[in-house]
Amino acid sequence: MSRLRLGVNIDHVATVRQARGGRFPDPVRAAKLAAEAGADGITAHLREDRRHISDDDIERLSREIALPLNLEMAATHEMLAVALKHRPHAACIVPEKREERTTEGGIDAAGQHNRLAPFVRALSEAGIRVSLFVEADRRQLDAAKALGAPVVELHTGAYCESTGAERDRHLRAIQECAAYGDSLALEIHAGHGLGFETVKPIAAIPPILELNIGHFLVGEAIFVGLEASIREMRRLMDEARPSRLRPGE
Numbered sequence: 613m614s615r616l617r618l619g620v621n622i623d624h625v626a627t628v629r630q631a632r633g634g635r636f637p638d639p640v641r642a643a644k645l646a647a648e649a650g651a652d653g654i655t656a657h658l659r660e661d662r663r664h665i666s667d668d669d670i671e672r673l674s675r676e677i678a679l680p681l682n683l684e685m686a687a688t689h690e691m692l693a694v695a696l697k698h699r700p701h702a703a704c705i706v707p708e709k710r711e712e713r714t715t716e717g718g719i720d721a722a723g724q725h726n727r728l729a730p731f732v733r734a735l736s737e738a739g740i741r742v743s744l745f746v747e748a749d750r751r752q753l754d755a756a757k758a759l760g761a762p763v764v765e766l767h768t769g770a771y772c773e774s775t776g777a778e779r780d781r782h783l784r785a786i787q788e789c790a791a792y793g794d795s796l797a798l799e800i801h802a803g804h805g806l807g808f809e810t811v812k813p814i815a816a817i818p819p820i821l822e823l824n825i826g827h828f829l830v831g832e833a834i835f836v837g838l839e840a841s842i843r844e845m846r847r848l849m850d851e852a853r854p855s856r857l858r859p860g861e
């Protein structure tokens with residue numbers, strides 16, 4: 613079983629900065645600290661309204677961070693131009709509405725094939741690994757496959773927000789879809805809303821190779837510091853899915 617990767621999303625360090633304008637706290641400094649704390653990648657969402665991450669942040673993250681950068685982006689020509697300029701390791705296509713507080717649902721890859729196809733193609737041709745942020749729904753995985761996206765990220769928001777039997781139902785859907793996506797030879801990632809209390813059942817799903825986590829880590833950092841917050845998440849992920857590989861293998 614391969615080691616589960618942790619992508620640390622640093623958007624909400626920028627949210628705190630934007631509350632006052634100016635330069636502090638600096639999300640690039642957070643990304644450097646995340647690397648020291650064991651992150652395998654850095655994730656940042658450049659939103660159309662630039663409410664947190666700025667163009668300059670993307671520029672600096674591309675230049676100053678050694679870890680792979682995963683750029684979350686809406687399928688727009690403006691964002692495609694940013695991606696082609698900076699050529700991040702990966703781009704995750706997400707739906708985006710100005711009025712939403714966060715990315716509230718997955719992208720409708722099934723209903724928007726023709727609109728998404730040129731973006732998936734252009735990013736792939738530039739050597740950027742494309743992922744589509746989708747709900748745990750087989751139709752969306754079939755659509756991602758048809759679009760030629762090598763990766764899907766399963767939306768864990770509804771699982772995290774629910775409780776009891778409803779949470780179990782969402783978890784089963786994610787488990788089932790992860791296995792289905794794996795059978796289609798899609799690489800499976802997951803994220804949104806994950807915290808210490810919700811991460812382990814998701815980390816335990818074998819086909820999932822990467823989790824992208826941000827808001828909780830930055831919130832917890834207020835109390836324990838960013839490094840401790842990330843290290844604890846890493847520990848819980850490893851506990852849920854111990855790697856069978858020995859160092860060096």
Ligand code: PXP
Pocket residue numbers: 621623657684704706715745765802803804805806824825826827828
């Ligand atoms: N994955 C995707 C595709 C996202 O859009 C987000 C939020 O930007 C995350 C993961 C991280 O979610 P959270 O900040 O709730 O951990």
